């Protein structure tokens with residue numbers, strides 16, 4: 001073999017060896033990025049098997065029973081219960097309420113921090129609202145924003161529904177959601193706020209639990225506490241939440257029938273157009289849920305308990321079109337249940353925020369007139 005022949009053969013063998021590699025591993029930018037399209041395609045044929053369709057009241061009640069069972073399973077295993085134990089660690093008086101910082105034992109190794117707001121001058125037991133915060137952490141939700149930006153956010157997004165409702169005569173309990181602030185353990189990487197949603201979610205999934213289930217478990221222990229208090233009417237306890245707290249407020253009535261009404265803000269839309277398609281914290285993920293139900297079915301499963309849906313029409317992460325569709329479906333569900341007025345919506349001109357346009361009216365309507373010493 002002369003030198004020329006050897007070189008040619010070497011070039012041919014290099015080309016043959018390189019060809020499959022070139023096809024399998026194109027240089028960056030040679031083909032369009034397809035991962036998002038792939039998941040849209042994978043999800044295309046996934047439709048909820050238990051989606052609500054028009055039906056009679058007995059059929060609807062049987063459907064609710066079935067959906068309740070499925071959701072309870074999806075929300076995962078729960079911890080072992082422990083007797084109610086509460087530590088009172090701080091008391092601060094404000095113009096219209098006293099705010100206590102307490103810890104409630106919710107399982108053998110966990111004490112949930114709670115800010116407990118009691119309006120001044122309560123003459124008889126009043127309704128209480130469990131308030132659940134979103135992904136800004138507890139501080140801006142209880143008017144304890146550490147920075148000017150936090151305080152601005154509290155004002156502009158009306159995050160302070162716990163103290164606000166206390167100012168209007170309701171007892172409120174703002175739970176520090178597990179994995180947030182002082183309860184954040186393994187800090188989420190790339191996030192400045194104190195949170196460990198990734199760790200909470202991954203470890204929950206690995207042991208058959210879910211972050212939503214565990215956080216609702218803690219909220220149920222808050223109800224145990226509320227029902228032990230003289231100033232609280234044990235039969236009139238509700239939930240309010242925005243964003244991640246809104247998601248919990250949507251699931252909480254599934255797991256606890258002592259939750260007599262829910263105000264769900266910045267969280268209700270469809271799974272497909274919000275959590276599935278737009279970047280959200282991993283703690284929003286409830287594995288497999290899209291195969292069974294949509295968000296409107298979750299709420300329908302506990303109709304006719306009163307629900308106020310609060311959505312900014314410009315919320316970029318929970319699209320309003322599907323919120324409106326879901327609301328229209330829920331109006332039919334509540335009609336079948338014989339309580340059409342128990343489902344309401346405040347679709348306000350704004351973004352990802354709370355709104356008090358209808359909250360007080362909704363509470364007064366469903367917890368009865370004069371239920372709270374109004375200070376309006």
Ligand SMILES: [Zn+2]
Nearest residue numbers: 197281282283
């Ligand atoms: Zn999260």
